[in-house]
Amino acid sequence: MYDTNKLRKYFPSTTVFKDPTVMSMFKAAKIESFLRDWILKRRSGADGAVGNINDLSNYVATIIPPRSEKERLEDEARSNGETRMFLAKINVSFNSKSNYYTFEIPSLGFSHSHTIIEDYVWNRIKDELIGEAGGWGLIKLGYMPPEGSKKNGRFTLLEFKNFCPYRVSLDDFREARTHFDVEEWMGILLGAIDYNPDGFARKGWIERDIWKAKHTMLTRLLPFVQPRVNLIELAPQQTGKSYMFGKISKYGWLLTGGQVSRTMLFIDRRPGARAKGLVTCNDFIAVDEIKSIEFANDKEMAGILKGYMEDGYVTVGGTRIDGEAGIVFLGNIAYENMDSDKDMIGDVNPIFRDSALLQRIHGFIPGQFVPALSPRMFINDWALNSEYFTEIMHLLRSTPETMKYRGMVEELVEVKSASGETSGREKEAVYRLCTAYLKLFFPHADSTLIRTQKFKQEFDKYCLTPAKSMQETVLKQMRFVNPGMFPDGNLGFSTYTVRWEL
Structure with missing residues (x-):
C-alpha cells in the first residue's frame, strides 16, 4: 500500500476516504464512482468519515432525484x-x-x-x-x-x-507525480479507481504474478487517456470489466446487451432527427458481452467500424462523422481458453472473425491475469478522488498532450524488421499503446527524464513490453481467422526496443 500521508500531502484537496461499507451503499443505489466521490467530498468530515448514514442517504435522494x-x-x-x-x-x-x-x-x-x-x-x-x-x-x-x-x-x-469542486491542473498533477516512485504510483492509480493495491495477491502467486495483475487492471485505462485506442478483452466473469468501463468515468459509454446500430454509434439520419452518435461525444465506447451482442446489420457495421477504427471518421449519407472515441470490445471466455496461442474469438459474434477488423484493434488486454474480484481487492483508505482522476485522464487526451507524449515515444523506441519493412498498422498500434502507457505511468516525463537509464528501464517494463505483447496477440488471433496471411507460421512481427544510447 502507498503512504497515505504522503498522498494527502501532495494531493491535499483531491483525496477522499473510501470506506467499503459506504461505497457499497452507493453501488447498491447504482451511483457511479465520479458522482459518489463528489458527494463524499461534501458530506464527510476532516477525517474522511461519514458521520450519519441516514443524513447521507437523504442527501443523495435529494441531490440525485430518481x-x-x-x-x-x-x-x-x-x-x-x-x-x-x-x-x-x-x-x-x-x-x-x-x-x-x-x-x-x-x-x-x-x-x-x-x-x-x-x-x-x-x-x-x-x-x-x-x-x-x-x-x-x-x-x-x-x-x-x-x-x-x-x-x-x-x-x-x-x-x-x-460540479467539479476543485481546480484541475495537469501541471500540478505532473509535479505531484515527481514525489512518487513508479511502484507507489501504480498503487495510487489503483486506489483512484477503487482498488486496494495490496489485495491482488493469490495463493501460490509470486511477485511477478501480482505485478502483472495490477498492471493489467490499469491497462484498461488506456482509452481513458489516449484518443482512439481500440482494444479487446476476453476474460472470465467477475473481473471488473463492466465496472471499469461503465462506472469510473463520465466521459465513456458502456453498451451492454441488446442491438447495436450505425445510428447509435455514429448518427441518426432520419428526417428531423438531431441525435449525435456516441463516438462524437465520448472518450470511448465499450461494447460488452460481444458473444451475445447483436448488430442491426452485420455487414454494414463491419464496414463502418473498420473505417472509423482506422481513420477516426466515417461518411454516412454524405455527412462526415468525426470522433475521438476508442472502441473497446469486452467478452467472457473460459479461463483455459485465454491463451494468445489459442483461438480466443472462435465463438464470439462472426463480425469479429474478420482479419481486416482485427487489424484495426491495437491490442488485446490480457484479462487472464486479473483475478476474480474479492472484498479484499477494494480500497479501504484514503485515495485519489475518482472524479478528479477522470478529469485528469480526460485532459491528457487533448491534441497538444498527445503530440507531446507521442514525440517522446518516437524518441525512445527503435523498430527493426528482419525483412526491412515494418507494417504501418503494427507500428502505429505499438506506438499508440506506448503513448497511452506513458501518460498513465509517467505523466511527468520530459526530454530530460527520458534520457536517464532508470527511466528507460521502467519505460521498457511498464510501457513498451506490454504494448508489444498486446499487439502480438492481435496478430496471433488474425492467424487463426485467416491462416493465409501467415502461411509459414511467422507473424513477421518487428522488433521494438528502447534506444538505450539516447
Missing part, C-alpha cells in the same frame, strides 16, 4: 417558477428550424421536444456545455407556459453549474 420524481420536479417548475438544484447529466442540441437550443435529461425522462434554453441563459452557460454536447452538473429548471396559439409549454434550463 425518475419517479419527474412529476414532482415538473410541478415545482410550474408552480414555483423553478425547481431545487439537482445533479444530473444533460445533453443539448441546436434546433436550427426554430433557432434555439433544447436539452434532454435522459435519467429523468425530459426530452428535446418539451424543452428550451433561452438565449440569456445559453450565453451564460454555453462554455461549460458546448465542448461535450452536454455534461454532468447541478441543474435548476423553470417552466415556460404556452404562448398564443402554441399548444405546449416547455421546461426551461435556468442554471447549470459544473
Whole structure:
C-alpha cells in the first residue's frame, strides 16, 4: 500500500476516504464512482468519515432525484417558477428550424421536444456545455407556459453549474507525480479507481504474478487517456470489466446487451432527427458481452467500424462523422481458453472473425491475469478522488498532450524488421499503446527524464513490453481467422526496443 500521508500531502484537496461499507451503499443505489466521490467530498468530515448514514442517504435522494420524481420536479417548475438544484447529466442540441437550443435529461425522462434554453441563459452557460454536447452538473429548471396559439409549454434550463469542486491542473498533477516512485504510483492509480493495491495477491502467486495483475487492471485505462485506442478483452466473469468501463468515468459509454446500430454509434439520419452518435461525444465506447451482442446489420457495421477504427471518421449519407472515441470490445471466455496461442474469438459474434477488423484493434488486454474480484481487492483508505482522476485522464487526451507524449515515444523506441519493412498498422498500434502507457505511468516525463537509464528501464517494463505483447496477440488471433496471411507460421512481427544510447 502507498503512504497515505504522503498522498494527502501532495494531493491535499483531491483525496477522499473510501470506506467499503459506504461505497457499497452507493453501488447498491447504482451511483457511479465520479458522482459518489463528489458527494463524499461534501458530506464527510476532516477525517474522511461519514458521520450519519441516514443524513447521507437523504442527501443523495435529494441531490440525485430518481425518475419517479419527474412529476414532482415538473410541478415545482410550474408552480414555483423553478425547481431545487439537482445533479444530473444533460445533453443539448441546436434546433436550427426554430433557432434555439433544447436539452434532454435522459435519467429523468425530459426530452428535446418539451424543452428550451433561452438565449440569456445559453450565453451564460454555453462554455461549460458546448465542448461535450452536454455534461454532468447541478441543474435548476423553470417552466415556460404556452404562448398564443402554441399548444405546449416547455421546461426551461435556468442554471447549470459544473460540479467539479476543485481546480484541475495537469501541471500540478505532473509535479505531484515527481514525489512518487513508479511502484507507489501504480498503487495510487489503483486506489483512484477503487482498488486496494495490496489485495491482488493469490495463493501460490509470486511477485511477478501480482505485478502483472495490477498492471493489467490499469491497462484498461488506456482509452481513458489516449484518443482512439481500440482494444479487446476476453476474460472470465467477475473481473471488473463492466465496472471499469461503465462506472469510473463520465466521459465513456458502456453498451451492454441488446442491438447495436450505425445510428447509435455514429448518427441518426432520419428526417428531423438531431441525435449525435456516441463516438462524437465520448472518450470511448465499450461494447460488452460481444458473444451475445447483436448488430442491426452485420455487414454494414463491419464496414463502418473498420473505417472509423482506422481513420477516426466515417461518411454516412454524405455527412462526415468525426470522433475521438476508442472502441473497446469486452467478452467472457473460459479461463483455459485465454491463451494468445489459442483461438480466443472462435465463438464470439462472426463480425469479429474478420482479419481486416482485427487489424484495426491495437491490442488485446490480457484479462487472464486479473483475478476474480474479492472484498479484499477494494480500497479501504484514503485515495485519489475518482472524479478528479477522470478529469485528469480526460485532459491528457487533448491534441497538444498527445503530440507531446507521442514525440517522446518516437524518441525512445527503435523498430527493426528482419525483412526491412515494418507494417504501418503494427507500428502505429505499438506506438499508440506506448503513448497511452506513458501518460498513465509517467505523466511527468520530459526530454530530460527520458534520457536517464532508470527511466528507460521502467519505460521498457511498464510501457513498451506490454504494448508489444498486446499487439502480438492481435496478430496471433488474425492467424487463426485467416491462416493465409501467415502461411509459414511467422507473424513477421518487428522488433521494438528502447534506444538505450539516447
